[in-house]
Amino acid sequence: MSAPLQVRSLWEATAAPGPEFAALAAPVSAQAVVIGAGYTGLSAALHLARAGRDVVVLEAARIGERASGLNGGQVIPGVKDDPDELQERFGAGPGARMVDTVAGGPDLVFDLIREHAIACDATRTGWIQPATSETALRQLQRRVRQWQQRGAPLRMLSAAEVAALTGSSRYCGGLLDPRGGTVQPLAYVRGLARAAAAAGARIFARTAALRLVKTTTGWEVGTAAASAAAPVVILATNAYTDSISDTLRRSVVPVPSFQVATQPLPASLRAQILPGGQAASDTWRLLRYFRVESSGRLVMGSRGTYARAPRLAAVKHHYRAVAEIFPQLDGIGFEYHWGGMVAVTPDHLPHLHEPAPGLLAGLGYNGRGVAMATVMGRLLARRVLGAPADELGFPITPLKPVALHAFSRLGVRATVQYLRLADALTARRQPRVAGA
Numbered sequence: 231m232s233a234p235l236q237v238r239s240l241w242e243a244t245a246a247p248g249p250e251f252a253a254l255a256a257p258v259s260a261q262a263v264v265i266g267a268g269y270t271g272l273s274a275a276l277h278l279a280r281a282g283r284d285v286v287v288l289e290a291a292r293i294g295e296r297a298s299g300l301n302g303g304q305v306i307p308g309v310k311d312d313p314d315e316l317q318e319r320f321g322a323g324p325g326a327r328m329v330d331t332v333a334g335g336p337d338l339v340f341d342l343i344r345e346h347a348i349a350c351d352a353t354r355t356g357w358i359q360p361a362t363s364e365t366a367l368r369q370l371q372r373r374v375r376q377w378q379q380r381g382a383p384l385r386m387l388s389a390a391e392v393a394a395l396t397g398s399s400r401y402c403g404g405l406l407d408p409r410g411g412t413v414q415p416l417a418y419v420r421g422l423a424r425a426a427a428a429a430g431a432r433i434f435a436r437t438a439a440l441r442l443v444k445t446t447t448g449w450e451v452g453t454a455a456a457s458a459a460a461p462v463v464i465l466a467t468n469a470y471t472d473s474i475s476d477t478l479r480r481s482v483v484p485v486p487s488f489q490v491a492t493q494p495l496p497a498s499l500r501a502q503i504l505p506g507g508q509a510a511s512d513t514w515r516l517l518r519y520f521r522v523e524s525s526g527r528l529v530m531g532s533r534g535t536y537a538r539a540p541r542l543a544a545v546k547h548h549y550r551a552v553a554e555i556f557p558q559l560d561g562i563g564f565e566y567h568w569g570g571m572v573a574v575t576p577d578h579l580p581h582l583h584e585p586a587p588g589l590l591a592g593l594g595y596n597g598r599g600v601a602m603a604t605v606m607g608r609l610l611a612r613r614v615l616g617a618p619a620d621e622l623g624f625p626i627t628p629l630k631p632v633a634l635h636a637f638s639r640l641g642v643r644a645t646v647q648y649l650r651l652a653d654a655l656t657a658r659r660q661p662r663v664a665g666a
């Protein structure tokens with residue numbers, strides 16, 4: 231059996247300390263209770279507090295211990311569906327408004343960072359999607375064309391341009407979306423918490439919501455020590471949804487994603503690998519995402535492991551991915567290894583639900599939640615503030631559990647094996663690209 235791995239997040243090691251919040255110790259009431267303090271819950275709380283609402287936030291862990299403090303920090307515009315698909319699915323008018331909503335994600339993130347002076351190494355240098363096959367390249371061409379028709383500044387990149395921008399000659403072309411960028415994700419979520427608290431939100435950490443009970447005036451949320459009451463409750467628990475709402479928990483499939491970070495790269499390699507500071511996520515079905523962060527380390531993520539204490543063997547494929555994409559990193563060591571859960575939905579779209587009057591939920595970002603969860607928080611706040619459903623710019627859909635099979639680890643593993651095989655077959659069919 232291989233050696234145990236030391237799981238340690240680069241973001242935890244490099245972020246400034248976050249604000250600390252006490253646990254809920256006495257009963258409270260407010261105009262809204264938000265359950266979960268990641269980007270979704272904190273963006274909702276911030277927007278509600280800024281609109282003058284009295285908000286209480288309950289977080290089971292500490293701020294940023296779950297996906298919002300663990301992710302790759304890539305600020306990715308849009309959702310998995312391209313604009314035409316959204317308009318086909320939801321109709322011309324509502325679809326077009328949805329396109330505007332999702333396209334505005336990076337603007338919202340970078341505006342909040344500026345308005346609230348959040349120190350999180352934010353850079354807006356763009357997001358690259360390098361293509362792993364000619365088929366994927368054609369899909370990117372359609373994507374670029376559709377966004378360009380709507381005035382967005384995307385452009386296609388040749389294989390040589392991708393190689394120059396990323397330092398990898400493994401790709402046959404790609405797209406550049408200048409709307410994207412990067413943040414230090416833990417610093418960003420801690421900054422949102424600080425901003426929400428400064429705007430008046432009362433945040434309680436290490437306070438799991440254990441029970442949700444309908445009352446004559448709204449909802450009562452039970453915790454271990456005391457309860458929080460409000461006419462409105464927002465569930466912002468995403469992939470970490472527990473028994474607080476079993477139906478919500480079963481509406482997404484939590485899939486592990488894992489990242490490794492190298493030691494700081496020497497200047498000669500920094501000048502080659504993503505020298506312009508862009509983030510990148512390639513087009514494999516089991517995509518690999520990578521960036522160089524402010525201390526010069528390459529951070530790369532891909533499918534992860536369910537093990538709480540993974541062994542070295544479980545992450546070897548991450549090392550292989552780095553070696554395959556960046557052979558020039560041979561001999562560079564890995565210093566950080568960590569992962570978290572991504573909430574995947576069957577239609578690959580984020581979901582906004584209103585399962586009962588005064589009860590709202592937003593989740594399911596399919597690995598694109600830095601921008602989209604921040605947007606979802608604002609959508610949830612707008613709904614609480616009285617926005618009619620048809621003016622929200624995002625559909626409120628019925629809450630539906632995913633088929634049972636998807637929730638078994640066996641089910642997710644089988645899907646992962648299938649996707650890996652499909653990627654391997656594509657790779658075998660694909661002629662090697664320049665210099666590879």
Ligand SMILES: Cc1cc2nc3c(=O)[nH]c(=O)nc-3n(C[C@H](O)[C@H](O)[C@H](O)COP(=O)(O)OP(=O)(O)OC[C@H]3O[C@@H](n4cnc5c(N)ncnc54)[C@H](O)[C@@H]3O)c2cc1C
Nearest residue numbers: 266268269270290297298301302304439468570598599600
């Ligand atoms: C390894 C990894 C890499 C990723 N990389 C990227 C990326 O580069 N770019 C990108 O856009 N997205 C990325 N994502 C996705 C992104 O991190 C998420 O979509 C986003 O953080 C979701 O935010 P959230 O607030 O909805 O969920 P979370 O941040 O998970 O917050 C939910 C919170 O709810 C709390 N909670 C749960 N149950 C209860 C309860 N009963 N009571 C109280 N609190 C509760 C949890 O403790 C948690 O803090 C990545 C995700 C992972 C895991």
